[in-house]
Structures are given as C-alpha cells and as structure tokens.
Amino acid sequence: MDDKQLEERLNLLKSSYDRLPSTVDTEEILTKIENEKNVLPIEKKTRGSKRQRITVWAVSLASVFVIGILGITYFTDSDDTTTSNENYSDQDIEKLRERYQDERIKRQHMLQMNEDEFTSLGFVQYADNIFASQIEPGTLEGKNDNISVKVAYDLAIEGLNLPSEMIKVAKSLGKLDSKESSYFVDDFVTKTEHLMAFYEQKLWDNEEALKIAKHEGRLSEHVLIANRYNIPEEIKSMIEVLPKQGLKLAVNVEGTKFQIKPDWALFTRDLFSVLDENEARYLGIYDLIPGYGIATLVEEQELSQLGYYLASIEFTLLNTSENSAMHSRFENYYFELAEMIIFPSDIGEILNDDNKINIETQMAWESLVNIPGVSPLATFMKPVVASMKSSDWAYNETYKLLDVEQLRDYYLLALDNELEINKLDWLSILPDGVEKSLETPYTMYGIHELYKKFNENFNPLVLHGTGPMDITLLYHYADGQDNHEMMWELMTSAFKNEYKKEEYVENPTLQNIIGDSAKNLYFNKEYLIPDNNNLKTYIGQEKGNNISYDILLRLENDEIWRIQGEEDYLISKVQPVDDKFLQRVHDLYKSFVRTYDQTVLKEATPVEIVGLYYYSAQLKDFETQYELYIKEEGHLYLPKEEYMNAEHQHIEDFRLEFKEMEFETSLNGEGVVTLTKYPEEQENVFGFQLVRTDNGWRPTFMPTQ
Amino acid sequence: MLELELIERAQQGDKAAYTELIHKHHRTVEKFAFQCGVRINDIPDVTQEVFVKLYRFLHQFQRERFSTWLYKITLNTARDYYRKETKEKEKEKKFHIEVGLNNTTKSAEERVLVFEEDRELHNAIQTLDEKYRHPIIMFYFHELSYEQIAEVLNLPLSTLKIRLMRAKALLKSSIQSNGGVKHGR
Numbered sequence: 001m002d003d004k005q006l007e008e009r010l011n012l013l014k015s016s017y018d019r020l021p022s023t024v025d026t027e028e029i030l031t032k033i034e035n036e037k038n039v040l041p042i043e044k045k046t047r048g049s050k051r052q053r054i055t056v057w058a059v060s061l062a063s064v065f066v067i068g069i070l071g072i073t074y075f076t077d078s079d080d081t082t083t084s085n086e087n088y089s090d091q092d093i094e095k096l097r098e099r100y101q102d103e104r105i106k107r108q109h110m111l112q113m114n115e116d117e118f119t120s121l122g123f124v125q126y127a128d129n130i131f132a133s134q135i136e137p138g139t140l141e142g143k144n145d146n147i148s149v150k151v152a153y154d155l156a157i158e159g160l161n162l163p164s165e166m167i168k169v170a171k172s173l174g175k176l177d178s179k180e181s182s183y184f185v186d187d188f189v190t191k192t193e194h195l196m197a198f199y200e201q202k203l204w205d206n207e208e209a210l211k212i213a214k215h216e217g218r219l220s221e222h223v224l225i226a227n228r229y230n231i232p233e234e235i236k237s238m239i240e241v242l243p244k245q246g247l248k249l250a251v252n253v254e255g256t257k258f259q260i261k262p263d264w265a266l267f268t269r270d271l272f273s274v275l276d277e278n279e280a281r282y283l284g285i286y287d288l289i290p291g292y293g294i295a296t297l298v299e300e301q302e303l304s305q306l307g308y309y310l311a312s313i314e315f316t317l318l319n320t321s322e323n324s325a326m327h328s329r330f331e332n333y334y335f336e337l338a339e340m341i342i343f344p345s346d347i348g349e350i351l352n353d354d355n356k357i358n359i360e361t362q363m364a365w366e367s368l369v370n371i372p373g374v375s376p377l378a379t380f381m382k383p384v385v386a387s388m389k390s391s392d393w394a395y396n397e398t399y400k401l402l403d404v405e406q407l408r409d410y411y412l413l414a415l416d417n418e419l420e421i422n423k424l425d426w427l428s429i430l431p432d433g434v435e436k437s438l439e440t441p442y443t444m445y446g447i448h449e450l451y452k453k454f455n456e457n458f459n460p461l462v463l464h465g466t467g468p469m470d471i472t473l474l475y476h477y478a479d480g481q482d483n484h485e486m487m488w489e490l491m492t493s494a495f496k497n498e499y500k501k502e503e504y505v506e507n508p509t510l511q512n513i514i515g516d517s518a519k520n521l522y523f524n525k526e527y528l529i530p531d532n533n534n535l536k537t538y539i540g541q542e543k544g545n546n547i548s549y550d551i552l553l554r555l556e557n558d559e560i561w562r563i564q565g566e567e568d569y570l571i572s573k574v575q576p577v578d579d580k581f582l583q584r585v586h587d588l589y590k591s592f593v594r595t596y597d598q599t600v601l602k603e604a605t606p607v608e609i610v611g612l613y614y615y616s617a618q619l620k621d622f623e624t625q626y627e628l629y630i631k632e633e634g635h636l637y638l639p640k641e642e643y644m645n646a647e648h649q650h651i652e653d654f655r656l657e658f659k660e661m662e663f664e665t666s667l668n669g670e671g672v673v674t675l676t677k678y679p680e681e682q683e684n685v686f687g688f689q690l691v692r693t694d695n696g697w698r699p700t701f702m703p704t705q
Numbered sequence: 706m707l708e709l710e711l712i713e714r715a716q717q718g719d720k721a722a723y724t725e726l727i728h729k730h731h732r733t734v735e736k737f738a739f740q741c742g743v744r745i746n747d748i749p750d751v752t753q754e755v756f757v758k759l760y761r762f763l764h765q766f767q768r769e770r771f772s773t774w775l776y777k778i779t780l781n782t783a784r785d786y787y788r789k790e791t792k793e794k795e796k797e798k799k800f801h802i803e804v805g806l807n808n809t810t811k812s813a814e815e816r817v818l819v820f821e822e823d824r825e826l827h828n829a830i831q832t833l834d835e836k837y838r839h840p841i842i843m844f845y846f847h848e849l850s851y852e853q854i855a856e857v858l859n860l861p862l863s864t865l866k867i868r869l870m871r872a873k874a875l876l877k878s879s880i881q882s883n884g885g886v887k888h889g890r
Contacts, residue, residue: 001877009826010845016823017736017846019816023749024731026724029756295861336859345836345868 088149093135096153100131107160110244111195112237122194127159163191163245167267170274181279182324188271189286189326192262195245199238199260206232210258218255225249253299262287278319282326285312289330294337303341303360307367310337314377318414334411338377339404341365347395357393370429371422372465376410378422386425421559424465426535432525436469439519447473451481458489463560468553469523471561472539476514484508492554495565510565513551517603518542524549536564543603545584550665575607577658585611589624596627598695606663606690606697610673613688613699614654622648630691630698637701671697712771716763723763727756733847734779740842742831743783745813754782776843776857829879837872840865 088096108118118124134152147155161169166188170176176184203210209232213224228236242248242260246267250259264287272280288309289297297309313334320327341364344350350361357365369385371378380402387398413419436443451474454462463471471490478486484505488496491504499509514521522540527549529536534556538549552564575581588608592600601609609628616625626643638646651657658675665671670691677684688704690697708729714722731752738751758778818824830838839858843849849857855865 001881003873003877006873006877006880007845009822010841012820013818013823013826014846016818016820017740019819020736020739020745020748021817022732022735024727024735024752025749026727029727029753030720030724032753032757033760293859295859298864299861339836340864345864346871349867 093149096135096149097131100135100153100156103157103160107162110162110241112241117198121198123159123191127156130159131156161191163188163195164267166191167270171270174274176275178276178279178321181276182321182326184275185279185282186325189282192246195247196260196262199242199247202234202238203258203260206235210235219251219258220255221249221251221258224258278316279321279324281312281316282320282324282330285309285316285330286326289333294333294340297337298340304363304367306337306341307364310334310341310377311367311371311375313337314371314375315373317411318374322415335404335408338407341368342381342402343404351395355395357388357395362393370424370465372424373421373461374414374417374419375422376407376414376419379410379419380407382422382425389428421461421464423559426467426555427528430467430523430525430528434469434523436473436521436523437519438514438521443473444477446470447477450474451477451483451486454489455483455486458486460489460558460560466561467523468537468555468561469521469539471553471563472513472521472551475563479508479511479513490563492562492564493556494554495563499565510563513563514541515543515603517544522547522549537561543605544588544608546605546608548605575661575663577611577655577660579655581611582615582655584608585615588612589615589619592627593621593624596624601628601698602694602696604696606665606671606673607661609690609697609699610661610675610688611654613703614651614657617649618651618654620648628699630693630700632693635691635700665692708771712763715760723760730775731756733775737776737779737842737847738783739817740827740830740846741780741783741835741839743786745817747786751779751782751786754786755779758782770856772849773853773856776847776849780839780857825880826876829876832879833872833875837868837875840869841872841876844869 104118104124107124108115111118119128130152134147135149135156158169166184170184210219210224213219213221213227213231215223224231224235225239228239239249243263246262246264247260248263250261251257252259264283268283271283275283298306301309313330317327317330317334341361350358352358365381365385368375368377368381384398384402387396388394410419438444447470450462450466450470454474456462463474466474475487475490478484478490487508487510488501488504491510518541520542523537524540527538527540531554534554536552536554539551539553540547540549541551542548543550553561554564555561585608588601588604589612592612601612604612613625613628616622616628622644623640626640629637631637657677659678660676662674663671664674670689673688673690675686675688677686686704689700690703691700708726711722711726711729715726734752734755735748738748738755739745743751755775755778759775762774762778815824818827830841833841840854843854843857844851851862851865854860855862858865860868
C-alpha cells in the first residue's frame, strides 16, 4: 500500500463518520451551565457589573492566597477578620470605592494604558471582582462571609499590585516560608502572563506596522526599539513599560514574529533571598520555559543539554509544594520533555546509520542516569543505559520494553518519599584519573559551599553524588574549621561502630589527612576497587617527590563515600629500586645529613626511608643510619656508641642488591616495607619494620628481624 | 451572524449566541471524540462536558483561537472521562465481565462503520499510540493545518510533521500485516 492508497481509504473512512448519530441536547448543556454557580464568564468591558456573581475563591485561588499571606500584616493589626459589615456605613463603602478607584488609576498610569485596556487585564478583573463581590453595596449575594470588608479591601488592592510592586512588598516582608513562597510564585507568574498576553495581542494587532523593523530580512527588536518614534503609540508605550515589569521584546527563532518574554535575570534577583529556596527555582526554570510550553526549550537547546533541564525540573518538582499551579504545570512539562528525550516519535532520530544511539542522545541519557539523590528519571533509565553501554550503545530489547507509565509510577513514589535513592554507577562516573590542585581558590570554593550545606544538619543526601576526592577535601576542610562533629559524620559506619563519638569529637584520631607539602590530590581509577559488593578507593597526595595513595574511602550502602579511619592494610605502588629512586634517596640524604633535623624527613615515604637506610650503609655512614632509628619511649634502641661499634651489613650498591620495594601499613601507625632481593628467587623477600612518628616513618631497632 | 461576532457575544454572556455556537460545532466535537476512542454510548456525556467546560474558559481565549480550544478541550475531556470512569468502575469490573457491554458497543459501532474496511482502518487508528493517533485524526478527518494541530497539541512543528509521517507508516504496516482488506464499495 502506498501513501495515496492510504489517503484514499482515510477519505472514505472520513465520510463514514458522518453516520455517527448526533445526540447533543443544548438545553441540558445550558441548564448545567446555569446550575454551576460561579461559571459565568467574566465580562471584559463592563467592570463592576452586578451580574458578576463570581466569588473570590472561584476567581483566583492563587491570587487570593498570596494576597492573604502578604496581607498578614493587615491581619495582625486588625481584629475584624470575621464578618463585621455592620460597622461600615454606605458612606464608608463609598469612600473605599473612591480609594480603590485611585489605586486603579495609579496602576493604569504605570502601565500607560487606557481604562478599557487596564480593565481587560486578568488580574485587574480579579481584583475588581473581589471588590465588587465583597465590598460594593448590592453585590453581596456572592460574598464570602468569612472575610471582613477591611481584609477584602486590602486583598483587592494587593490584587492590583503589578509584578514590580509585588517584589517590593515581598522584600519588605522579609523571608517567606515555602507555602507563602509557592503562593507568591503562582501569583507573580499569573500576573506576568496576563501582561504578556495583553502585549502579545498588541503585537498581533500591529503586525503589519511592525514589519518595517527588519534587519537582513529578519525582524529585529533592536531595530524596532530604535524606531519607536515612528511606530504606533501603543507599541511605543509598550516598549517603555515592558522592562519595568520584567518583560522584554524578542523575536522568534525563525525571525518572523515578535514575542514578549520574561526578562528576569535582574528583575527577580531580590526575590531569591526572600522566597523559599526551592519554590524560587520555578522562577529560574520559568525563565527558560515561559508560557509556551517546552516547545521553545526544545527548539533552542541542544538535545544533549535537554537532560540537564529535565533533571532541573525533576529536582524542583520533588522539592516543592504539590499544590501550586506551577507544580502542576511543570509536571506536564516534565513528562512531555521526558517523552521527547527518551521516546522520540521516530526512533531514526536518535540512531546512527549503524543502529547505535547517537552521541547527543547518549549524553542526554547519561545525564539522566547520573542525577544524584532520589530520581525517578535515573531509576527509570538505569537498566536501559547499562544494557546499551555494554553493547556499545546498540539499539536493544531493553529499550523497547521501556514504558513511560513506569516513569509516572516512579515519580509518584518519589513524591511519597518511597522511591529509593538512585544507585550511581561510580565505575562509569569517575574519570580514569584526575588531579585537583589544592592551591586554586576554585577547588576550595566548591568545597566551602558543600561544607555550608552539609553543616546545616548533616543530611547525608547533601553528599549524594559527591565523589571521593571532594569528600576527602570536605573532611580536610572540616578539620581546618575544627568541626570535629562533621569529621565524625564523614567517617565510615565501620569506624563509628568501633569508636565512641564523644571521644572522637573530643580528640579526632585522624587529622591532617592532607599533608602540608601536598599541592595536588590525585584520583586514579586503578585504585577503585570492588569490595564487599561496594567500592573502595585511595586518594593520592604528594609526599616528598612521590604520590602516595594513602587516604582510603569506602562507598557505603547509602551510596555515600566516607573516610575509612581503620584499614587493615594500605598497599603502596611497587617501587623499583633504580637510578631514579637512588637520585631521590640521594637528595633526601643530602638534606638530612647536614643537621640531622628530623623534620626534614617528615614527608618522606616509607620506601624512601628504607632506601635512605641502605644508602647510608652503602656509604658506610652508620651515624646517619643510627639517626634514622626511632628513639621514642616504648621503643627499644641502642646507645649511639654501642651501635657504631657493632657489626654492620656491607652493601656495595643497593640498586644491585634489591629489585623493588612495596609498603603495607595498618593505620595503627606501623608498617612493613617488603624488599625483593636479587636474584629473584622464591624466598628472596624480606620485611622491614617501620613505625609512624610525628616526623614521619622510622625504622624500628633491628628492622628486618 | 459571523462566527467571531457569535463568540464575542457569547463571551459577554449571551446565551442565545452560545446556543448557536453549540449548534455549529457539536458535530465536530462528537466526531472527534469518537475518532479519539470515546465509545458511542459515552459521546453525549463527553460532548456535554466539552461545552460546559468551553463556556467556563470562554473569556480566556482570543476569538481567533476558538477552534484550537475546542479541540484541546475535547481531547482533555475524553481523556479525563475515562480516567474518572476507570476509577469508579474498577470495583464493578471485577464482578461483571463485560460481555454484554462489549456487544452493545460493537453493534453501535457497526451501525456507523458499515464497511469492514472502515472498521479495520478505524481500529488500526485506535491501536496507535495517542501521539500518532491525534495528529492523523486532526489532519485527515478535520483538515486542520500543521500549525493548528501543533497548537492544539502544544508541539513544535517539526515534531508534528515527523509524527504524522511516522503515523502513516505505522498505519500502512498495521493494515498490511492484517492482510489488508481491499476496499470494495
């Protein structure tokens, strides 16, 4: 069958539909409309008509609530929150009416509109309706009796407030809680959209006249603004008013149509310190997805970036009130966008010629899988991405089984706090190797932010998705701040089971995990080791000229990396005894031999200390060798004279004596360097005991016995 | 009276004007609802609901966009209708296997789609995912433009075009795999 045949059949079917019986009962529809109170349409031009029977609550819940909240100051300084209309004479009401008129005219002038235009604005109609139904004589049949005249008047005035005024009012009230914030955001957006709709209509009405504003064939807002004295008056005044209400003139992607868009970067800046942090996020994402739905976003952004936007929407939805208008609106965007990214209408859109998922889609999907914390998207996409990655992103059966309804289920679970935390795929998230400078402020700035957040109440979710290197830095930072409680929170549960919190907080046993001389921290995937169904890794730092991977972290069951205070063995990389190593040991020898200042060796690695021990023997410098020994209380050692006179091991060239060294330690402060001797025979391996002192590692007396 | 004038008068609360609007558009609503999968017996309920809702929203839209809204509201009403219904009837379903109901539905449908070919194509459309079903219906049975459909479904134009292409391909393969009854009237 070809297209033409199909279209013929569709045409025939179309005429068959004419046989559908008609059963419409107009009377019944009208009766139903009549019976439903409050649904008469708001009249556009005849303000204050007595036929407006719309109650306050049906008009705009959002509007009334936010006004109510912002009007808390009014509530508290007036007791008449109950019905007390008896106190208001007709003259009083008349006065209120006059004052209300003055307030209206003030805003009308701010917007440079005439009376009819101003009255056509949605939020003005709402305010008028509050006034008409609650205050103005003769319209009391729709009155909500729980609201006093005074409160209703204040509500009406607040309803008239323009977006710019709303910001001022909010600022004067100080911090709003999440509920108040969500009402505020709903109302703020509603008013903005009423203005946008009004001005879009103006653009539409003046479409022809605006065609002159072109640059290289495309409409241009800049040309229009530059020519504003030659265009219709109403567009000119629009251009003046827009920025004052957080709006701007823009042109669509094709360059064929003027549009009105929110311009909130600076306009709403002050709101972020006043509104609840999570609710305020809607202002940020609304700026990206204004009024028109996700279409604009999809048109303007790269597919690979859309995953990021989707994740932002998800995070906002899961952390904000479910009752707001913004929540339900963005819920729709969330599923629409998810469907667009995951289930394109044509699978060909996301496949390469070799039937593999294209790179943009891979990036978008991977960003979904790696959303930290509780994430329906990550939970949903994980099996598919895992199966595809194992087959080099070939289109597969797991994908075909994916059903968007499952995402809805996960989403509902997440709203009820019943979705488990997304298990991150650390083996793929972590890079092969990474080096982080400890000297750039940038590194520590991020850690400082993390510190502040985690310090609020040590909520582990804050750390979800944070890699082992940043956890190390956070521990180090907390150490610097003497925040021992945070240090404790960052230790593994195994450690916490062994020790008492009070004792640790009093005197942390693991401090200064990053040495003073370390300029960088290192992560190396070779040290990412599976361990009891989980992972462990070692973070490296410079010690002397070496990188010592000696900070151990474990990934725990709650998917958070924590510092392991108590590890059985730490194993360093195998160190070949070669010319390079000799050079390092020689440098160390030279700086030590002059003064025998023990602090010189503070940063030397255990292997270097052992090297130094044998290098001294090679030079027959037994005094230096003696200075290396640990001479602390509790450790056995000989008087110097006796040692010098004793018999010593003869070494010609320690490079020819030993092949390699390897260090193992337990964190109780002892360690062993295993030396492999030439020739490499089976039992030609022996251990060399070291103890950790305040000045670094030192041999015990008779270290090899 | 011109349609725009009718709408404006209805927006101002003129019931006679609204009655006339219902008369002009109820067939569109009925057919569209049926094509979108509403059962014949439920069409009166859905149509009524659409016009009640439309009245509620009347003041909100620009007159020029009346038909876009009509389609939007019909789509949403049809969806909501079965969503509500599913919840209410869930218990009932457990006890009554719907043999009877299916029979009546079937015969009512057969009175509309007399030819087997039509029923086959209609059913094939019904089995499409709604993201393909709705564009096909609006494009071929209601002759809406790409722009209008994109507006009703809130989709970018390019996505819509791709969905339409894909929908046609799916329909063709579905009919062919069913043996493809030849149209014989």
